[in-house]
Amino acid sequence: MITSLITLLASVVVVILFVRMSGNPMGHSSAYMRRRVMNWAPIGITYALLYMGRYNLTVAKNAYGDLMSKEAFGAIFGTGTLVYAFSFILNGPLTDKIGGRRAILISAAGAAVANVLLGLVTWRQPAMSLVLVFSVLYAVNMYFQSFGAVAIVKVNSSWFHVRERGMFGGIFGILISAGIFLAYQVGQLIVDSFHTTIGPDGARIVSHPHLVFFIPAAALGAFLVIDALIVRDHPREAGMKDFDTGDASSGESDKPDPLGVILKKVVMNPIMLTIAAIELCTGVLRQGVMQWYIIYGKEMKYLHEFWITRNWGLVLFIAGATGGMTAGWISDRVFGSRRAPVAALFYTLMLVSVGVMAFSLDSRWMLGICVFVISYCVIGTHGMLSGTATMDFGGRKNAGTAVGLIDGMVYLGTGIQAVSLGYITTKNWAFWPPFLLPFAVVGVLLAIRIWHAMPKPARPKP
Numbered sequence: 001m002i003t004s005l006i007t008l009l010a011s012v013v014v015v016i017l018f019v020r021m022s023g024n025p026m027g028h029s030s031a032y033m034r035r036r037v038m039n040w041a042p043i044g045i046t047y048a049l050l051y052m053g054r055y056n057l058t059v060a061k062n063a064y065g066d067l068m069s070k071e072a073f074g075a076i077f078g079t080g081t082l083v084y085a086f087s088f089i090l091n092g093p094l095t096d097k098i099g100g101r102r103a104i105l106i107s108a109a110g111a112a113v114a115n116v117l118l119g120l121v122t123w124r125q126p127a128m129s130l131v132l133v134f135s136v137l138y139a140v141n142m143y144f145q146s147f148g149a150v151a152i153v154k155v156n157s158s159w160f161h162v163r164e165r166g167m168f169g170g171i172f173g174i175l176i177s178a179g180i181f182l183a184y185q186v187g188q189l190i191v192d193s194f195h196t197t198i199g200p201d202g203a204r205i206v207s208h209p210h211l212v213f214f215i216p217a218a219a220l221g222a223f224l225v226i227d228a229l230i231v232r233d234h235p236r237e238a239g240m241k242d243f244d245t246g247d248a249s250s251g252e253s254d255k256p257d258p259l260g261v262i263l264k265k266v267v268m269n270p271i272m273l274t275i276a277a278i279e280l281c282t283g284v285l286r287q288g289v290m291q292w293y294i295i296y297g298k299e300m301k302y303l304h305e306f307w308i309t310r311n312w313g314l315v316l317f318i319a320g321a322t323g324g325m326t327a328g329w330i331s332d333r334v335f336g337s338r339r340a341p342v343a344a345l346f347y348t349l350m351l352v353s354v355g356v357m358a359f360s361l362d363s364r365w366m367l368g369i370c371v372f373v374i375s376y377c378v379i380g381t382h383g384m385l386s387g388t389a390t391m392d393f394g395g396r397k398n399a400g401t402a403v404g405l406i407d408g409m410v411y412l413g414t415g416i417q418a419v420s421l422g423y424i425t426t427k428n429w430a431f432w433p434p435f436l437l438p439f440a441v442v443g444v445l446l447a448i449r450i451w452h453a454m455p456k457p458a459r460p461k462p
Contacts, residue, residue, distance in 0.1 A: 025332075026161045032240050036159050039238065040168075043104050043152050043231050044175045046223040050107060050148040051179020052187065053115045053216035057138060058291055059187035060122065062298055063195065063209040070295065072131045074422015077291070078415045079135045084142035085411035091146050092404020093262070096397065099233040100154030103147045103400070105224060110144025112220040119213030146411075150403045153387060157396040158234045162246040162455065165388045166332030169339075172387030173324015173379045177317045180290065185313025187212050248455045249395025257397055266394050266401050271453045274446050275385050275393070276409040278343060281443040282385070283413025285350060286378040288436045290316060292421055293371045296361075296429060308368040319372050320379035327380030331388070338454055339389040344447035346377035351440040353377075358433035381443075386410060392455040413439075 024033065057080075061073045068076075095103040118137050152172070160168045195209045232238040244250050248265060257265065266272055297309035308315050327342045335341045353373040360366035386406050394402025417435075424431045 025163045026243075032235070035235075035238050035240055039159060039231055040152075040156055040171070042223060042226045043100075043155060044171065046104055046108055046220065046227055047148050047152050048175050048179035048182060049216060049219050049223060050111055050145055051176065052182035053111050053141065053213070053220060054145050055180065055183035055291075056115075056187050056212045056216060057134075058294065059184065059191060059212050060209050062294070063191050063212070068130065068134075070426050071422050073295075074418045075131055076134045076138055078418035078422070080138040080142035081287075081411045081418055082415040083139040084146045085408045085415060087143050087146040088150070088404030088408035092150055092401040092408075095147065095150045095154050095400030095404075100151040100156075100400070101227070101231045101233050103151035103154065104227055104231065107144050107147035107151060108220045108224040108227065110147075111141055112217040112224070114138075114141035114144060115213045115217035115220070119210040119217065122208050122213060123210035125208060146407075149386065149407045150400045153390055153403045154400045155231065155233055157245065157247070157391040157394075157399040158242065160245065160391070161243070162392055163332065163337055165391055166328040166330075166337055166339075166384075168328070168391075169331065169383040169388035170325040170328025173327065173383035174321045176379055176382065177320030177324065180320060181313045181317035182216075183313065184294070184316065185311065188313065190215060245391075245396055246455075247392050247395045249397040252395075252397065262398055262401055266398050266405060269393060271450055272393055272402065272405060274450050275389055276406050278347075278443050278446045279382070279385055279406050280409040280413040280416075281347075281439040281446075282378055282382050283410035283415075284417045284439045285354070285374060285436055285443070286382065286410075287414045288417045288421060288432075288439075289371050289374045289378070291418070292425065292432065296425075296432070299429075302362075303364055306364050306368065308364075308372070315372060316375055319375035323376035323378075323380030324383045326376075327384050328388075331384055336454075337392075338452065339384040339392070340447050340450040340453055342384050343381045344444060344451060346381045347440060347443040347447050350374050350377045351437075351444055354433055354436050354440050358437070361429060361433070382410070393453075395455070 028036075057073075057077060061068045091103070114137060118134070118141065121133050121137065152175075156168055190211050191209045194211050195207045197205045197207075199205050234242055236242045294309065294312045297303040297306065297312070303309045323346070327346065330345075331337060331339055331342045350373070353370045357367060357370040357374075360370060386403065390402040390406050391399050394400075420435060421432065424435055
Protein backbone atom coordinates (compact mmCIF):
# COMPACT_ATOMS: atom_id res chain seq x y z
CA MET A 1 0.00 0.00 0.00
CA ILE A 2 2.78 2.43 0.98
CA THR A 3 4.71 1.59 -2.21
CA SER A 4 1.61 2.29 -4.31
CA LEU A 5 1.02 5.68 -2.68
CA ILE A 6 4.69 6.67 -3.02
CA THR A 7 4.64 5.70 -6.70
CA LEU A 8 1.48 7.69 -7.39
CA LEU A 9 2.98 10.76 -5.71
CA ALA A 10 6.24 10.22 -7.59
CA SER A 11 4.32 10.09 -10.87
CA VAL A 12 2.89 13.54 -10.20
CA VAL A 13 6.38 14.89 -9.46
CA VAL A 14 7.74 13.22 -12.61
CA VAL A 15 5.09 14.84 -14.80
CA ILE A 16 5.73 18.28 -13.29
CA LEU A 17 9.51 17.98 -13.73
CA PHE A 18 9.13 16.73 -17.29
CA VAL A 19 6.81 19.59 -18.24
CA ARG A 20 9.24 22.11 -16.75
CA MET A 21 12.23 20.45 -18.42
CA SER A 22 10.47 20.66 -21.79
CA GLY A 23 10.25 24.43 -21.47
CA ASN A 24 7.93 26.73 -23.41
CA PRO A 25 9.25 26.86 -27.01
CA MET A 26 6.16 28.72 -28.31
CA GLY A 27 6.28 31.45 -25.65
CA HIS A 28 2.77 30.85 -24.28
CA SER A 29 1.60 33.04 -21.44
CA SER A 30 1.70 31.65 -17.91
CA ALA A 31 -2.11 31.85 -17.79
CA TYR A 32 -2.33 29.71 -20.93
CA MET A 33 0.15 27.16 -19.57
CA ARG A 34 -1.83 26.84 -16.33
CA ARG A 35 -5.13 26.42 -18.16
CA ARG A 36 -3.63 23.84 -20.49
CA VAL A 37 -2.50 21.76 -17.52
CA MET A 38 -6.02 22.06 -16.08
CA ASN A 39 -7.33 20.78 -19.40
CA TRP A 40 -5.11 17.76 -20.02
CA ALA A 41 -4.69 16.62 -16.41
CA PRO A 42 -8.34 15.53 -15.79
CA ILE A 43 -8.72 13.95 -19.22
CA GLY A 44 -5.31 12.31 -18.76
CA ILE A 45 -6.28 10.80 -15.41
CA THR A 46 -9.50 9.56 -17.00
CA TYR A 47 -7.42 7.91 -19.71
CA ALA A 48 -5.27 6.21 -17.04
CA LEU A 49 -8.43 4.99 -15.27
CA LEU A 50 -9.67 3.56 -18.57
CA TYR A 51 -6.51 1.45 -18.61
CA MET A 52 -7.30 0.30 -15.08
CA GLY A 53 -10.76 -0.72 -16.28
CA ARG A 54 -9.25 -2.52 -19.28
CA TYR A 55 -6.34 -4.58 -17.94
CA ASN A 56 -8.12 -5.54 -14.73
CA LEU A 57 -9.11 -8.59 -16.79
CA THR A 58 -5.54 -9.91 -16.45
CA VAL A 59 -5.63 -9.45 -12.67
CA ALA A 60 -8.99 -11.23 -12.56
CA LYS A 61 -7.63 -14.08 -14.69
CA ASN A 62 -4.80 -14.74 -12.24
CA ALA A 63 -7.24 -14.58 -9.31
CA TYR A 64 -9.61 -17.00 -11.05
CA GLY A 65 -6.84 -19.54 -11.45
CA ASP A 66 -7.95 -22.70 -13.22
CA LEU A 67 -11.49 -21.32 -13.72
CA MET A 68 -10.09 -19.21 -16.58
CA SER A 69 -7.50 -21.04 -18.67
CA LYS A 70 -4.87 -19.31 -20.79
CA GLU A 71 -6.81 -20.18 -23.93
CA ALA A 72 -10.04 -18.80 -22.41
CA PHE A 73 -8.23 -15.60 -21.38
CA GLY A 74 -6.75 -15.31 -24.86
CA ALA A 75 -10.18 -15.72 -26.44
CA ILE A 76 -11.82 -13.13 -24.14
CA PHE A 77 -9.03 -10.58 -24.42
CA GLY A 78 -8.65 -11.21 -28.13
CA THR A 79 -12.37 -10.68 -28.77
CA GLY A 80 -12.33 -7.43 -26.84
CA THR A 81 -9.25 -6.08 -28.57
CA LEU A 82 -10.54 -6.92 -32.03
CA VAL A 83 -13.75 -5.04 -31.23
CA TYR A 84 -11.58 -2.17 -29.95
CA ALA A 85 -9.55 -2.17 -33.16
CA PHE A 86 -12.49 -2.10 -35.56
CA SER A 87 -14.46 0.37 -33.44
CA PHE A 88 -12.06 3.06 -34.60
CA ILE A 89 -13.53 2.90 -38.09
CA LEU A 90 -16.62 4.52 -36.59
CA ASN A 91 -15.33 6.27 -33.48
CA GLY A 92 -12.36 8.09 -35.03
CA PRO A 93 -14.40 10.12 -37.56
CA LEU A 94 -17.22 10.44 -35.01
CA THR A 95 -14.84 12.07 -32.53
CA ASP A 96 -13.68 14.53 -35.20
CA LYS A 97 -17.34 15.49 -35.61
CA ILE A 98 -18.49 15.69 -31.97
CA GLY A 99 -15.19 16.76 -30.37
CA GLY A 100 -12.81 15.10 -27.93
CA ARG A 101 -14.60 16.34 -24.81
CA ARG A 102 -17.82 14.57 -25.67
CA ALA A 103 -15.89 11.48 -26.73
CA ILE A 104 -14.11 11.15 -23.36
CA LEU A 105 -17.44 11.54 -21.55
CA ILE A 106 -18.95 8.76 -23.68
CA SER A 107 -15.88 6.60 -23.04
CA ALA A 108 -15.90 7.05 -19.27
CA ALA A 109 -19.65 6.44 -18.97
CA GLY A 110 -19.72 3.35 -21.19
CA ALA A 111 -16.60 1.76 -19.68
CA ALA A 112 -17.91 2.40 -16.15
CA VAL A 113 -21.20 0.63 -16.88
CA ALA A 114 -19.40 -2.28 -18.59
CA ASN A 115 -17.08 -2.71 -15.60
CA VAL A 116 -20.05 -2.73 -13.23
CA LEU A 117 -21.58 -5.56 -15.29
CA LEU A 118 -18.28 -7.47 -15.35
CA GLY A 119 -18.10 -7.06 -11.57
CA LEU A 120 -21.65 -8.36 -11.13
CA VAL A 121 -20.90 -11.43 -13.24
CA THR A 122 -17.71 -12.04 -11.24
CA TRP A 123 -19.58 -11.62 -7.95
CA ARG A 124 -22.73 -13.61 -8.72
CA GLN A 125 -21.22 -16.28 -11.03
CA PRO A 126 -24.31 -17.03 -13.19
CA ALA A 127 -24.81 -20.58 -14.42
CA MET A 128 -23.60 -19.97 -17.97
CA SER A 129 -20.38 -20.03 -19.95
CA LEU A 130 -17.80 -17.78 -18.29
CA VAL A 131 -15.98 -17.35 -21.60
CA LEU A 132 -19.15 -16.33 -23.47
CA VAL A 133 -20.37 -13.82 -20.87
CA PHE A 134 -16.95 -12.28 -20.31
CA SER A 135 -16.31 -12.08 -24.07
CA VAL A 136 -19.56 -10.18 -24.69
CA LEU A 137 -19.19 -7.78 -21.75
CA TYR A 138 -15.49 -7.23 -22.32
CA ALA A 139 -16.21 -6.46 -25.97
CA VAL A 140 -18.76 -3.83 -24.86
CA ASN A 141 -16.19 -2.41 -22.47
CA MET A 142 -13.57 -2.22 -25.21
CA TYR A 143 -15.96 -0.50 -27.64
CA PHE A 144 -16.36 2.41 -25.22
CA GLN A 145 -12.66 2.25 -24.27
CA SER A 146 -11.82 2.94 -27.91
CA PHE A 147 -13.02 6.54 -27.54
CA GLY A 148 -10.33 7.22 -24.91
CA ALA A 149 -7.12 7.59 -26.92
CA VAL A 150 -9.00 9.31 -29.74
CA ALA A 151 -10.47 11.82 -27.31
CA ILE A 152 -7.26 12.78 -25.50
CA VAL A 153 -5.32 13.25 -28.75
CA LYS A 154 -8.19 15.15 -30.37
CA VAL A 155 -8.48 17.59 -27.47
CA ASN A 156 -4.75 18.20 -27.17
CA SER A 157 -4.26 18.66 -30.91
CA SER A 158 -5.70 22.16 -30.49
CA TRP A 159 -3.69 22.94 -27.35
CA PHE A 160 -0.15 21.83 -28.40
CA HIS A 161 2.00 23.11 -31.28
CA VAL A 162 3.98 20.57 -33.34
CA ARG A 163 7.16 21.75 -31.60
CA GLU A 164 5.62 20.95 -28.21
CA ARG A 165 4.09 17.60 -29.07
CA GLY A 166 7.16 15.59 -28.16
CA MET A 167 6.42 16.79 -24.64
CA PHE A 168 2.81 15.66 -25.00
CA GLY A 169 4.02 12.29 -26.33
CA GLY A 170 6.06 11.95 -23.14
CA ILE A 171 3.05 12.86 -21.02
CA PHE A 172 0.99 10.37 -23.04
CA GLY A 173 3.51 7.64 -22.20
CA ILE A 174 3.40 8.58 -18.52
CA LEU A 175 -0.40 8.41 -18.51
CA ILE A 176 -0.34 4.98 -20.17
CA SER A 177 2.18 3.81 -17.58
CA ALA A 178 0.10 5.21 -14.73
CA GLY A 179 -2.93 3.35 -16.05
CA ILE A 180 -0.96 0.10 -16.26
CA PHE A 181 0.26 0.68 -12.72
CA LEU A 182 -3.31 1.18 -11.53
CA ALA A 183 -4.44 -1.97 -13.32
CA TYR A 184 -1.69 -4.33 -12.20
CA GLN A 185 -0.29 -2.95 -8.95
CA VAL A 186 -3.41 -1.38 -7.44
CA GLY A 187 -5.60 -4.09 -8.97
CA GLN A 188 -3.51 -6.78 -7.28
CA LEU A 189 -3.61 -4.75 -4.06
CA ILE A 190 -7.42 -4.84 -4.27
CA VAL A 191 -7.35 -8.62 -4.66
CA ASP A 192 -4.90 -9.07 -1.79
CA SER A 193 -6.74 -6.68 0.54
CA PHE A 194 -10.39 -7.59 -0.08
CA HIS A 195 -10.51 -11.00 -1.75
CA THR A 196 -7.71 -13.01 -0.15
CA THR A 197 -7.81 -15.03 3.08
CA ILE A 198 -5.40 -17.51 4.63
CA GLY A 199 -6.75 -21.04 5.11
CA PRO A 200 -6.11 -23.34 8.11
CA ASP A 201 -3.17 -24.91 6.25
CA GLY A 202 -1.64 -21.49 5.53
CA ALA A 203 -2.62 -21.50 1.87
CA ARG A 204 -3.96 -18.33 0.23
CA ILE A 205 -7.63 -18.55 -0.72
CA VAL A 206 -8.78 -16.00 -3.31
CA SER A 207 -12.48 -15.29 -3.74
CA HIS A 208 -14.02 -14.00 -6.95
CA PRO A 209 -12.51 -10.49 -7.36
CA HIS A 210 -15.54 -8.33 -8.20
CA LEU A 211 -14.03 -5.18 -6.65
CA VAL A 212 -11.30 -5.23 -9.32
CA PHE A 213 -14.11 -4.14 -11.67
CA PHE A 214 -16.29 -2.07 -9.30
CA ILE A 215 -13.54 0.29 -8.07
CA PRO A 216 -12.39 1.43 -11.56
CA ALA A 217 -16.05 1.91 -12.47
CA ALA A 218 -16.56 4.23 -9.50
CA ALA A 219 -13.41 6.21 -10.29
CA LEU A 220 -14.46 6.63 -13.93
CA GLY A 221 -17.86 7.88 -12.77
CA ALA A 222 -16.19 10.53 -10.62
CA PHE A 223 -13.95 11.78 -13.44
CA LEU A 224 -16.87 11.80 -15.84
CA VAL A 225 -18.23 14.66 -13.74
CA ILE A 226 -14.84 16.40 -13.41
CA ASP A 227 -14.20 16.24 -17.17
CA ALA A 228 -17.63 17.66 -17.93
CA LEU A 229 -16.89 20.66 -15.70
CA ILE A 230 -13.27 21.40 -16.71
CA VAL A 231 -12.22 19.96 -20.10
CA ARG A 232 -12.67 22.07 -23.24
CA ASP A 233 -11.93 21.19 -26.87
CA HIS A 234 -10.30 24.51 -27.85
CA PRO A 235 -8.40 27.25 -26.00
CA ARG A 236 -11.06 29.79 -27.06
CA GLU A 237 -13.71 27.83 -25.14
CA ALA A 238 -11.63 28.28 -21.97
CA GLY A 239 -11.15 32.03 -22.43
CA MET A 240 -7.79 31.70 -24.24
CA LYS A 241 -6.81 32.48 -27.83
CA ASP A 242 -6.57 29.76 -30.46
CA PHE A 243 -3.28 29.61 -32.40
CA ASP A 244 -1.76 27.95 -35.47
CA THR A 245 -0.52 24.53 -34.34
CA GLY A 246 1.79 24.00 -37.34
CA ASP A 247 0.43 20.59 -38.30
CA ALA A 248 -1.27 19.21 -41.42
CA SER A 249 -4.34 21.41 -40.72
CA SER A 250 -2.28 24.59 -40.45
CA GLY A 251 -3.66 27.38 -42.62
CA GLU A 252 -7.13 25.82 -42.84
CA SER A 253 -10.43 26.76 -41.24
CA ASP A 254 -12.08 24.58 -38.59
CA LYS A 255 -14.73 23.48 -41.09
CA PRO A 256 -14.71 19.62 -41.28
CA ASP A 257 -12.97 18.15 -44.30
CA PRO A 258 -15.05 16.23 -46.86
CA LEU A 259 -14.59 12.45 -47.00
CA GLY A 260 -12.28 12.57 -50.02
CA VAL A 261 -9.89 14.97 -48.30
CA ILE A 262 -9.89 12.86 -45.13
CA LEU A 263 -9.05 9.75 -47.15
CA LYS A 264 -6.18 11.56 -48.88
CA LYS A 265 -4.79 13.10 -45.69
CA VAL A 266 -5.14 10.10 -43.42
CA VAL A 267 -6.31 6.77 -44.79
CA MET A 268 -4.38 6.91 -48.10
CA ASN A 269 -1.37 8.84 -46.81
CA PRO A 270 1.74 6.63 -47.28
CA ILE A 271 3.35 7.97 -44.11
CA MET A 272 0.21 7.30 -42.04
CA LEU A 273 -0.06 3.79 -43.50
CA THR A 274 3.58 3.10 -42.62
CA ILE A 275 3.01 4.36 -39.06
CA ALA A 276 -0.08 2.13 -38.86
CA ALA A 277 1.98 -0.90 -39.89
CA ILE A 278 4.64 -0.06 -37.27
CA GLU A 279 1.97 0.28 -34.61
CA LEU A 280 0.48 -3.12 -35.48
CA CYS A 281 3.90 -4.51 -34.56
CA THR A 282 3.85 -2.33 -31.42
CA GLY A 283 0.53 -3.91 -30.41
CA VAL A 284 2.00 -7.40 -30.70
CA LEU A 285 5.20 -6.57 -28.79
CA ARG A 286 3.58 -4.40 -26.14
CA GLN A 287 0.90 -6.85 -25.06
CA GLY A 288 3.04 -9.86 -25.93
CA VAL A 289 5.26 -8.85 -23.01
CA MET A 290 2.95 -6.86 -20.73
CA GLN A 291 0.17 -9.46 -20.59
CA TRP A 292 2.13 -12.66 -20.84
CA TYR A 293 5.13 -12.05 -18.57
CA ILE A 294 2.91 -11.88 -15.49
CA ILE A 295 1.12 -15.07 -16.54
CA TYR A 296 4.48 -16.75 -17.16
CA GLY A 297 5.67 -15.50 -13.77
CA LYS A 298 2.64 -17.04 -12.05
CA GLU A 299 3.27 -20.40 -13.72
CA MET A 300 7.03 -20.65 -13.10
CA LYS A 301 7.89 -21.30 -9.45
CA TYR A 302 11.33 -19.74 -9.74
CA LEU A 303 9.62 -16.40 -10.57
CA HIS A 304 6.93 -16.43 -7.87
CA GLU A 305 8.89 -14.36 -5.36
CA PHE A 306 10.95 -12.45 -7.90
CA TRP A 307 10.71 -8.69 -7.27
CA ILE A 308 9.74 -7.90 -10.87
CA THR A 309 6.91 -10.45 -10.81
CA ARG A 310 5.55 -9.22 -7.49
CA ASN A 311 5.77 -5.57 -8.59
CA TRP A 312 4.91 -5.91 -12.26
CA GLY A 313 2.67 -2.83 -12.29
CA LEU A 314 5.40 -0.71 -10.70
CA VAL A 315 8.01 -2.05 -13.14
CA LEU A 316 5.78 -1.21 -16.11
CA PHE A 317 5.14 2.26 -14.72
CA ILE A 318 8.86 3.01 -14.31
CA ALA A 319 9.69 1.58 -17.74
CA GLY A 320 6.84 3.31 -19.55
CA ALA A 321 7.18 6.69 -17.83
CA THR A 322 10.92 6.92 -18.45
CA GLY A 323 10.50 5.59 -21.99
CA GLY A 324 7.81 8.14 -22.77
CA MET A 325 9.81 11.05 -21.35
CA THR A 326 13.02 10.02 -23.09
CA ALA A 327 11.28 9.54 -26.44
CA GLY A 328 9.55 12.93 -26.20
CA TRP A 329 12.73 14.77 -25.24
CA ILE A 330 14.80 13.13 -27.98
CA SER A 331 12.13 13.78 -30.61
CA ASP A 332 11.83 17.53 -29.93
CA ARG A 333 15.38 18.34 -28.86
CA VAL A 334 17.53 16.01 -30.99
CA PHE A 335 15.50 15.23 -34.12
CA GLY A 336 13.65 18.54 -34.59
CA SER A 337 10.22 17.09 -33.70
CA ARG A 338 10.54 14.14 -36.08
CA ARG A 339 8.99 11.00 -34.58
CA ALA A 340 10.27 8.17 -36.79
CA PRO A 341 13.97 8.33 -35.72
CA VAL A 342 12.94 7.73 -32.10
CA ALA A 343 10.78 4.78 -33.17
CA ALA A 344 13.67 3.33 -35.19
CA LEU A 345 16.12 3.60 -32.29
CA PHE A 346 13.67 2.14 -29.77
CA TYR A 347 12.65 -0.68 -32.10
CA THR A 348 16.32 -1.61 -32.55
CA LEU A 349 16.64 -1.96 -28.78
CA MET A 350 13.48 -4.07 -28.72
CA LEU A 351 14.84 -6.33 -31.45
CA VAL A 352 18.02 -6.98 -29.47
CA SER A 353 16.05 -7.56 -26.25
CA VAL A 354 13.63 -10.04 -27.83
CA GLY A 355 16.60 -11.94 -29.28
CA VAL A 356 18.27 -12.17 -25.87
CA MET A 357 14.94 -13.05 -24.25
CA ALA A 358 14.69 -16.18 -26.44
CA PHE A 359 17.71 -17.62 -24.61
CA SER A 360 16.86 -16.28 -21.15
CA LEU A 361 13.53 -17.81 -20.11
CA ASP A 362 15.28 -19.74 -17.31
CA SER A 363 17.32 -16.76 -16.08
CA ARG A 364 15.09 -14.51 -14.02
CA TRP A 365 17.35 -11.45 -13.95
CA MET A 366 18.22 -11.58 -17.64
CA LEU A 367 14.55 -12.15 -18.51
CA GLY A 368 13.62 -9.30 -16.18
CA ILE A 369 16.05 -6.91 -17.89
CA CYS A 370 14.71 -7.90 -21.32
CA VAL A 371 11.04 -7.35 -20.46
CA PHE A 372 11.91 -4.03 -18.79
CA VAL A 373 13.79 -2.75 -21.86
CA ILE A 374 11.02 -3.90 -24.21
CA SER A 375 8.40 -2.15 -22.05
CA TYR A 376 10.55 1.01 -21.90
CA CYS A 377 10.90 1.10 -25.69
CA VAL A 378 7.40 0.07 -26.64
CA ILE A 379 5.64 2.74 -24.55
CA GLY A 380 8.07 5.40 -25.79
CA THR A 381 7.38 4.37 -29.38
CA HIS A 382 3.63 4.20 -28.83
CA GLY A 383 3.57 7.69 -27.30
CA MET A 384 5.50 9.11 -30.25
CA LEU A 385 3.40 7.47 -32.96
CA SER A 386 -0.14 7.04 -31.61
CA GLY A 387 -0.02 10.00 -29.26
CA THR A 388 1.97 12.51 -31.32
CA ALA A 389 2.47 11.60 -35.00
CA THR A 390 -1.30 11.23 -35.36
CA MET A 391 -1.75 14.90 -34.44
CA ASP A 392 1.11 15.95 -36.72
CA PHE A 393 0.07 14.15 -39.91
CA GLY A 394 -3.69 14.01 -39.34
CA GLY A 395 -3.82 17.65 -38.23
CA ARG A 396 -6.09 18.99 -35.53
CA LYS A 397 -9.13 18.64 -37.83
CA ASN A 398 -8.64 14.95 -38.51
CA ALA A 399 -6.77 13.87 -35.39
CA GLY A 400 -9.61 11.56 -34.36
CA THR A 401 -9.59 9.70 -37.67
CA ALA A 402 -5.78 9.49 -37.59
CA VAL A 403 -5.74 8.08 -34.05
CA GLY A 404 -8.52 5.72 -35.07
CA LEU A 405 -6.42 4.30 -37.88
CA ILE A 406 -3.21 4.05 -35.84
CA ASP A 407 -4.60 2.85 -32.51
CA GLY A 408 -6.90 0.48 -34.36
CA MET A 409 -3.82 -1.18 -35.83
CA VAL A 410 -2.22 -1.33 -32.37
CA TYR A 411 -5.16 -3.30 -31.09
CA LEU A 412 -5.38 -5.42 -34.20
CA GLY A 413 -1.85 -6.46 -33.29
CA THR A 414 -3.00 -6.94 -29.70
CA GLY A 415 -5.78 -9.26 -30.84
CA ILE A 416 -3.37 -11.23 -33.03
CA GLN A 417 -0.98 -11.83 -30.15
CA ALA A 418 -3.74 -12.60 -27.64
CA VAL A 419 -5.22 -15.43 -29.68
CA SER A 420 -1.83 -16.66 -30.95
CA LEU A 421 0.02 -16.64 -27.63
CA GLY A 422 -2.97 -18.07 -25.79
CA TYR A 423 -2.60 -21.12 -28.02
CA ILE A 424 1.20 -21.15 -28.39
CA THR A 425 2.07 -20.81 -24.69
CA THR A 426 -0.33 -23.63 -23.83
CA LYS A 427 1.83 -25.87 -26.02
CA ASN A 428 5.27 -24.59 -24.99
CA TRP A 429 6.52 -21.29 -23.52
CA ALA A 430 9.72 -21.65 -25.57
CA PHE A 431 7.77 -20.43 -28.62
CA TRP A 432 6.92 -17.10 -26.91
CA PRO A 433 10.00 -14.94 -27.87
CA PRO A 434 10.35 -16.39 -31.41
CA PHE A 435 6.75 -15.37 -32.08
CA LEU A 436 7.61 -11.75 -31.16
CA LEU A 437 10.89 -11.53 -33.08
CA PRO A 438 9.60 -10.98 -36.68
CA PHE A 439 7.43 -8.08 -35.54
CA ALA A 440 10.48 -6.35 -34.03
CA VAL A 441 12.38 -6.77 -37.31
CA VAL A 442 9.52 -5.32 -39.38
CA GLY A 443 9.16 -2.39 -36.96
CA VAL A 444 12.82 -1.40 -37.36
CA LEU A 445 12.70 -1.52 -41.16
CA LEU A 446 9.48 0.49 -41.43
CA ALA A 447 10.63 3.18 -38.99
CA ILE A 448 13.87 3.67 -40.96
CA ARG A 449 11.78 4.03 -44.13
CA ILE A 450 10.06 7.20 -42.82
CA TRP A 451 13.08 8.56 -40.92
CA HIS A 452 12.81 12.10 -42.41
CA ALA A 453 9.00 12.45 -42.42
CA MET A 454 7.54 15.75 -41.18
CA PRO A 455 4.01 17.17 -41.57
CA LYS A 456 3.43 19.65 -44.38
CA PRO A 457 1.16 22.51 -43.27
CA ALA A 458 -1.71 23.31 -45.62
CA ARG A 459 -1.82 26.69 -47.30
CA PRO A 460 -4.88 28.94 -47.10
CA LYS A 461 -6.89 29.01 -50.29
CA PRO A 462 -6.73 32.29 -52.30
